[in-house]
Amino acid sequence: MAVEPPFFKKYKAIFQSSADDEKEKFPMVEVFEEFELPLIDLSHLNLGPFERQKFIEQIAEAASEWGFFQIVNHGIPEELLGRLKHEQMKVFQQPFDTKANKNFLNLSAHTYRWGNPLATSLSNLSWSEALHISVKDISKMDEYYNLRSTIEECAAKADLLAQKLAECLAQNLGIKPNYFQENCSSSSSFLRMNRYPPCPHSSMMPGFIPHTDTDFLTIVSQDQVGGLQLKRDGRWVSVKPNPQALVINIGDLFQALSNGIYKSITHRVVANKEVERYSAAYFYCPTYETVIESCSKPGLYRNFSFKEYREQIEKDVKATGDKVGLSRFLL
Ligand SMILES: O=C(O)CCC(=O)C(=O)O
Numbered sequence: 001m002a003v004e005p006p007f008f009k010k011y012k013a014i015f016q017s018s019a020d021d022e023k024e025k026f027p028m029v030e031v032f033e034e035f036e037l038p039l040i041d042l043s044h045l046n047l048g049p050f051e052r053q054k055f056i057e058q059i060a061e062a063a064s065e066w067g068f069f070q071i072v073n074h075g076i077p078e079e080l081l082g083r084l085k086h087e088q089m090k091v092f093q094q095p096f097d098t099k100a101n102k103n104f105l106n107l108s109a110h111t112y113r114w115g116n117p118l119a120t121s122l123s124n125l126s127w128s129e130a131l132h133i134s135v136k137d138i139s140k141m142d143e144y145y146n147l148r149s150t151i152e153e154c155a156a157k158a159d160l161l162a163q164k165l166a167e168c169l170a171q172n173l174g175i176k177p178n179y180f181q182e183n184c185s186s187s188s189s190f191l192r193m194n195r196y197p198p199c200p201h202s203s204m205m206p207g208f209i210p211h212t213d214t215d216f217l218t219i220v221s222q223d224q225v226g227g228l229q230l231k232r233d234g235r236w237v238s239v240k241p242n243p244q245a246l247v248i249n250i251g252d253l254f255q256a257l258s259n260g261i262y263k264s265i266t267h268r269v270v271a272n273k274e275v276e277r278y279s280a281a282y283f284y285c286p287t288y289e290t291v292i293e294s295c296s297k298p299g300l301y302r303n304f305s306f307k308e309y310r311e312q313i314e315k316d317v318k319a320t321g322d323k324v325g326l327s328r329f330l331l
C-alpha cells in the first residue's frame, strides 16, 4: 500500500499548467547562505542574577533582531527527541489511506494534513505531510501507545521550556511574571510533527509555504537534513541544523504583546531532492479567551482575543488561500 501522499495525482493540473510557465520555475533558489542563528545557552539562567540578566538580554536581542534563535542545554533530553523522531517515522510510514482516514489515531478529522488543499500554484503547494495535535487531545490517542506517551512527555517538557523562555522575554518588557501562567494552560498549546518526503521539484515549490506562526513562541526540533529558511532583510536565509540545539521563533501573539518589539518572522521549508526530512514543533498558545493587549502605549495593534485571531485567519485562508495575520489588527 502506498505510503506517500498522492501529490502528483491531486495537483496534476497545477503541475501541468506551471510546466511551461517560466515565472514558476525557480522561486525556491534565491537563498544566499546557510546561517547560524544566535546560539544561546539556557544553563546560564541558573548561574545567578548577573548571568540570568545577561541571558535575558541575549534572548531579547535575538527575538527583536532576528525573531529566531537557537538554545543549547535546553533540558529536553536528546534521548527523548530521538524517540520522538523514531515514533514520528513509524507513524508516517503507515499507508496513506490509513493516515488520511478521518479517525486516524482517534483524533479529530483535521489532524493529518498533506499538501495544501487551497493550492493554486506550485509556489503555494506544500510538499509535506503533518500531524497537528492539540495538547488537550493527546490523552485520546489510546491506540498508538508509544507515540502517545512520547508525545505526552515531549509536550510536558516543551511546555515548561516555552514558559521559561516566555517569562524571560516578558520580564525584559516589564510584563508581570505570572502573565503566561495565568493565560496559558498546559493544554492550550499544539504539537505538530512534520515530514517532508524527497521532492523531485524542490527548486520549484516549497516543502512548507512561507508563513508566520500563530502563537507566542515555537520550539522546533529539526533533523540534520536542513531546509528551514527565514526571511531577513528581504532575502531567504537557511538555518543551519545544529544537533544539540532547538530552534525558537517568535510568533504573532508575542509580536502583538510586545508592541512590535519582538518579531514574528516569515519562514518556510525547502524540501530536499533526495532525502526525507523530519521536524517537530511545539506552538505555545494561550487559552481561546485570552485577550492580547500591547504591553506599551500607544499600541500598534488593537486588542484581540486568541479566538478572534484564529477565526480571522480561518476566514482569510478560506477567502484568499493565505493567512493575512497581524496586519489585520493594526491601528
Ligand atoms: O519544519 C520546520 O523546520 C518548521 C516547520 C514550521 O515552520 C511549522 O510547522 O510551523
Ligand SMILES: [Fe+2]
Binding pocket: 211, 212, 213, 218, 267
Ligand atoms: Fe512555522
